[in-house]
Amino acid sequence: MLKNQARLILVFMFLVTFGCSSNTSKEELIIISSQLQVNINKVKKEVNALIIKAEVARKKAASVGGEWRDTAKFIKQAKQFQKNGQCEKAIKVIKKAVREAEMGYQQMVKQKQSYMPGYFKF
């Protein structure tokens, strides 16, 4: 999505510079282009915030010995998607990482409170 928006901006910039003859349409193109840029920046900020959130959650889970196997891998994948401009994919994967980290923490906190199963009596 982000790449497509970037492409659209370039097209609009081109049209602004070399395209339509009327001044009014050029102004409209500039407005649309800056709106697209705002959207791109908003999405990038969202991805960054989610990556930070996932890292914090992962460390919290690790602090109680509850980190799951794939959480760090998902964070790494999200960073790679972000680097490639694939922000939608990054968001999808990073949300998984956040959820896993949160569940891992809750799981281990609950286990610390009560871990002996009912089927086995010492």
Added chain:
Amino acid sequence: MNKRLQKLILICITCAISFSVFASPQSDAQAFRKHFTSNFPKVAVEEFANGVYALDPVGRESWEAIEEFPPYEPYIDDGKVMWDKKFKNGKSYKDCFSNDPAIAQNYPRWDKEQQMVITLALELNQCLIANNEKPMKYKKGSINKILSYVAYQSRGNKMNVIVPKDDAGALAAYEEGKRFYFSRRGQLNFSCATCHIQNAGKILRSETLSTAFGHATGFPVYRSKWGTVGTLHRRFTGCNKQVRAKPFKAQGKEYRNLEYFLSAMSNGLELNGPSTRK
């Protein structure tokens, strides 16, 4: 019922629950043995040391065939060379341990000075470090050779892991190991006990789940999956990954305490390492 009596009853119930969780290692081991011997009445007690092959007759047939020419034999031979070989400073493992390598039944042990559980693998490396030698890695490689040699020399000795009653640190380490064993973890939400106590003897995918009783007697093991001999902590790592939990460090505190608990539960069984498994 008056408030005082209610409080007293509540205290009694809390104590009862506490005692049931924090029973002594000796009573835990007895209960552990009783659980498996009563759930598998046709299995002789000493057979539990053979793991899944005590339960799976088809698997046992191929295991017995493998044991005629065991794939861990070269590791025992290489391990003997390592045991006898002098370090650069002229000393050897015999200076750290004793001339007799039949010591595996005493590990892991509680070290009062270091206030931690010491496994055989850890102590071997401590010996190397003390003699300015490079320590071995804990899951793969040469450590499996010397562990195989020591395990083989210790065969027939009964597991004798001691948890000193008068040492709060040792009891705490034991309890941590026990807690680890019974705590669910990972995305699949399994504990060690889920497979090896609750569902021991049942089939998971294509494999029969082995019993926890006897688990620690046969390591290191030659696993067909690995194509080599590997340590108990390597297996812990694999098990944790299989339930989609992030594994802990081999010979880290978590796995040493876990080994402490697991080995204590097999006290009285004869050691039979190294062994072969799928």
